[in-house]
Amino acid sequence: DTAVSQTPKYLVTQMGNDKSIKCEQNLGHDTMYWYKQDSKKFLKIMFSYNNKELIINETVPNRFSPKSPDKAHLNLHINSLELGDSAVYFCASSEGGDTQYFGPGTRLTVL
Amino acid sequence: DQQVKQNSPSLSVQEGRISILNCDYTNSMFDYFLWYKKYPAEGPTFLISISSIKDKNEDGRFTVFLNKSAKHLSLHIVPSQPGDSAVYFCAAARIGGGFKTIFGAGTRLFVKA
Numbered sequence: 001d002t003a004v005s006q007t008p009k010y011l012v013t014q015m016g017n018d019k020s021i022k023c024e025q026n027l028g029h030d031t032m033y034w035y036k037q038d039s040k041k042f043l044k045i046m047f048s049y050n051n052k053e054l055i056i057n058e059t060v061p062n063r064f065s066p067k068s069p070d071k072a073h074l075n076l077h078i079n080s081l082e083l084g085d086s087a088v089y090f091c092a093s094s095e096g097g098d099t100q101y102f103g104p105g106t107r108l109t110v111l
Numbered sequence: 112d113q114q115v116k117q118n119s120p121s122l123s124v125q126e127g128r129i130s131i132l133n134c135d136y137t138n139s140m141f142d143y144f145l146w147y148k149k150y151p152a153e154g155p156t157f158l159i160s161i162s163s164i165k166d167k168n169e170d171g172r173f174t175v176f177l178n179k180s181a182k183h184l185s186l187h188i189v190p191s192q193p194g195d196s197a198v199y200f201c202a203a204a205r206i207g208g209g210f211k212t213i214f215g216a217g218t219r220l221f222v223k224a
Contacts, residue, residue: 004154031210043200043214056211090154097210099145102154
């Protein structure tokens with residue numbers, strides 16, 4: 001049973017398109033996160049939701065909009081994709097601020 | 112501004128020897144530190160953690176040491192095994208700090224058989 005799953009695993013799209021990445025966790029955790037791993041391999045937090053409430057919102061273009069329909073899901077929608085959005089996006093979950101469990105990542109390539 | 116720094120992008124070690132991965136942080140408010148391990152095409156997985164009230168935490172072959180005065184922590188793996196070859200991320204957080212964890216850039220460990 002996959003604890004934290006993301007779809008799709010790979011996403012190739014053209015500049016200017018709108019795309020979504022979905023994340024689901026079956027661990028019963030109350031907190032979920034989105035991270036971006038850029039070309040320099042840094043894992044940078046983008047958003048965090050605790051019990052469906054946004055608690056972390058880093059300096060991220062407002063083209064990125066997270067949505068948490070329930071505690072087990074945190075989706076990331078990206079409008080007007082740009083070349084610089086190409087990266088690996090990781091979803092994670094935790095119970096409170098405890099150890100985070102990561103999904104396998106979604107490799108986004110913007111052409 | 113990198114608050115968590117892993118200055119060695121890679122490390123190569125012979126099987127059976129000790130691997131030492133280093134990490135420095137700048138924010139003295141951090142009080143909880145973690146190491147994650149990442150294989151290619153997978154997400155990071157939690158390895159070991161330490162709170163600032165301790166200076167050492169051990170779990171099998173893995174030991175994390177914390178030197179608060181130097182704002183430095185290290186991960187020791189002994190003996191190193193080829194399956195340990197992966198990228199290791201150091202991370203720091205503030206308990207009660209709003210769940211925000213800051214990650215280093217990672218160190219790629221190669222364990223040669």
